[in-house]
Amino acid sequence: MRLAVIPGDGIGPEVVAEGLKVLAAVLPPDVKLETSEYDLGARRWHATGEVLPDAELESLGQHDAILLGAIGDPSVPSGVLERGLLLKLRFAFDHYVNLRPGKLHPNAVGPLAGNPAVDFVVVREGTEGLYAGNGGALRTGTPAEVATEVSVNTAYGVERVIRYAFELAEVRPRRKLTLVHKDNVLVHAGNLWRTTFDAVADEHPGIATDYLHVDAATIFFVTRPERFDVIVTDNLFGDILTDLAAAVTGGIGLAASGNLNPAGTHPSMFEPVHGSAPDIAGTGAADPTATVLSVALLLRHLGHDREAERIEAAVAADLAERDPAAPRGTEQIGDALAARLAG
């Protein structure tokens, strides 16, 4: 297994270290793990002005998968690292499925604690929409400035992610798929999403489908998240909904994600949903669980289902035993998970 690792900024390196520890603990002896670390992010940009040189992009592409910690720092102008590194990777490697499970873990604190039926997964489109970088500005800095951002939606891009979502719904016990959009306002994009959704639905008569406007969806995420199974949505709505999902299902410290290239033409990339959290970087307070669960997604993507399940079971057991009165640090949690898996 050739794994590229981008620890990144803030708490990124800390959580990635624990993710790799758990990976090492769970891998079967016959799988040889080769990791190559890439020094990308705020530190590199400050030191060299480089964000993601072509040679490194090319070299990253030679791996089976990528594990990323977090990218971003307030000292870097907003957008430089996000557009130049994070989103560049998603676009260059055609990560058209951004998979983000939302599961209420045992012992989760927060508004939904004790609701065991919360188990959904958001399939977020990853390569189009408002993330296409198709905007511009005219007369910048004057009272006559106009700035635009264009959401680009193609039948090609919308159909493939919707197909993925239906196939995922087919293998889940509840077999339900919800499309989230805002087709009463974004009528052109909305029409493309809905007609494509309806057409693919005809090929999946066993899947129950429904549609929600994004604003209504946020309400249900808070009041009735157990109504969701698989959710498919565009890039920006998916960004917003998955942070909300993390908040309601036990916190951003547990939310994993996979940027998938299901066609396998480029490596897929796995990362926690949380950011670099510069405020707690270096304190050892970051919860590495989201990264560890991202490692599970990585393993499943590479066909190691059993190992993925073992990690998920270890996390569930760890969460069930957490004592809110005795919070543990980054390394302690990683060690505890690795110990469970070695045992």
Place this chain on the structure above:
Amino acid sequence: MRLAVIPGDGIGPEVVAEGLKVLAAVLPPDVKLETSEYDLGARRWHATGEVLPDAELESLGQHDAILLGAIGDPSVPSGVLERGLLLKLRFAFDHYVNLRPGKLHPNAVGPLAGNPAVDFVVVREGTEGLYAGNGGALRTGTPAEVATEVSVNTAYGVERVIRYAFELAEVRPRRKLTLVHKDNVLVHAGNLWRTTFDAVADEHPGIATDYLHVDAATIFFVTRPERFDVIVTDNLFGDILTDLAAAVTGGIGLAASGNLNPAGTHPSMFEPVHGSAPDIAGTGAADPTATVLSVALLLRHLGHDREAERIEAAVAADLAERDPAAPRGTEQIGDALAARLAG
């Protein structure tokens, strides 16, 4: 007071009737109320094919304010009434401030119950962004379809809503303003919003300001809503955040809104944030409180601050006495509020 009333669809007429009942109960004897009702919405469209004829738009414009119940029905193709009626009114009457208070009422049920510090107001831009209707589609219905939606942001439009938000923050006790955007991805629009925000902030040294990405903002709405005072954001982010705000502060049955034309060149329009809820229309189960609170916003906008406060106090008292075991119907709640105000 010349009031235009658009009861609309679903539960719209039911909640508007209670709103008018409360308005009548609170108005001082020297204010003569003249209401004109407009039959607009799904029924009208089915019967005549008309959505909002020019003559009616013109006539609506001759009023001091507009009270709207709800618009929309699943029997009408998505977008027809939203774009043709609701949004047309907001754009034609230049409702550039969409004001949506989020306050945790006493006795509120839900995740935040018992957090008295939750008292924020979202200032949503109402006339630009992705709501501008600036999209299109190419090769519709073919595998080569491309559908776009353009978010249009002008210095003119952004500055005036940001100025409004700062002025509102000046008269609130906590004097804090948060800008919500996604400037790490939507770099052009984000730059316009941030530079305008920073420039206007310089004129308001007494206001504490901060910035949040929209995805992070959803997390704080759930985990720490008491951190917010005034929030200013664009049209779509505001749409999403205010439904979420309603969900966390006691439910969509309590969320009021004002579509304001602060310049006074056209009438402002007041409406509950909830939709037409066709599933409960006619059952008398709709909570008219959001409409009643919208009437309070209407009164305040027209300078009747005392009457607005009386309504808000009556609602607070009513909520404090609600018995979850004995839910009341639409009319009962309206009657109870009117009785409180008459007494």
